[in-house]
Amino acid sequence: AIKRVLNAIGSLLICYTADGACETRRMVRTLVKQGHTPI
Numbered sequence: 001a002i003k004r005v006l007n008a009i010g011s012l013l014i015c016y017t018a019d020g021a022c023e024t025r026r027m028v029r030t031l032v033k034q035g036h037t038p039i
Contacts, residue, residue, distance in 0.1 A: 008031050
């Protein structure tokens with residue numbers, strides 16, 4: 001579970017760094033679709 005959270009946070013950081021316009025909601029939805037829990 002901890003690794004999933006770290007991966008989620010890492011994805012958010014990469015998203016914001018690469019695309020500054022990336023939305024957190026989109027990332028959360030994508031993670032949920034992939035089977036990862038945001039929290």
